Amino acid sequence: MNLSNLKPAEGSTKNRKRIGRGTGSGRGGTSTRGHKGAGSRSGTSTKIGFEGGQMPLQRRVPKVGFKSLNRVEYVGVNLDVLQALTEKYSLSTVNFDTLKEHGLVSKNGLVKILGRGELKAKLEVTAHAFTATAQKAIEAAGGTIVKL
Numbered sequence: 001m002n003l004s005n006l007k008p009a010e011g012s013t014k015n016r017k018r019i020g021r022g023t024g025s026g027r028g029g030t031s032t033r034g035h036k037g038a039g040s041r042s043g044t045s046t047k048i049g050f051e052g053g054q055m056p057l058q059r060r061v062p063k064v065g066f067k068s069l070n071r072v073e074y075v076g077v078n079l080d081v082l083q084a085l086t087e088k089y090s091l092s093t094v095n096f097d098t099l100k101e102h103g104l105v106s107k108n109g110l111v112k113i114l115g116r117g118e119l120k121a122k123l124e125v126t127a128h129a130f131t132a133t134a135q136k137a138i139e140a141a142g143g144t145i146v147k148l
Helices: 078-091 094-100 132-140
Strands: 072-078 110-112 124-127 144-147
Touching: 072 078, 078 110, 078 132, 110 124, 110 132, 132 144
Parallel strands: 072 110, 124 144
Antiparallel strands: none
């Protein structure tokens, strides 16, 4: 097998509709555009979501909630995840670079340590924010926290 004899799977491709190729094709004459009106002319377009004058779906559906433009979104990392990391890689410190290296956060994310699970390891945890329960659990295990 090489590039010269590759072809798509049987039945996976179809020929496109060739419009405006004579009356015998079944798609000649007005070429599927109907008679007169703006839609029959060249160069026309309707805006996205336009439904022929019917109230568009995005305007019919009720809007719920509010998102502040100034919101700060954190990526949550729970204590049980930190415990699993320390057991797997025998870590003594967990910081932003460590979490990024293991794929838990992206390079522009803000990290918040959450309190789900149990932490047995003595860790120095560096993050942007901590919940009260997470902070207590880390300090109870003999670790320290550092806020970025």
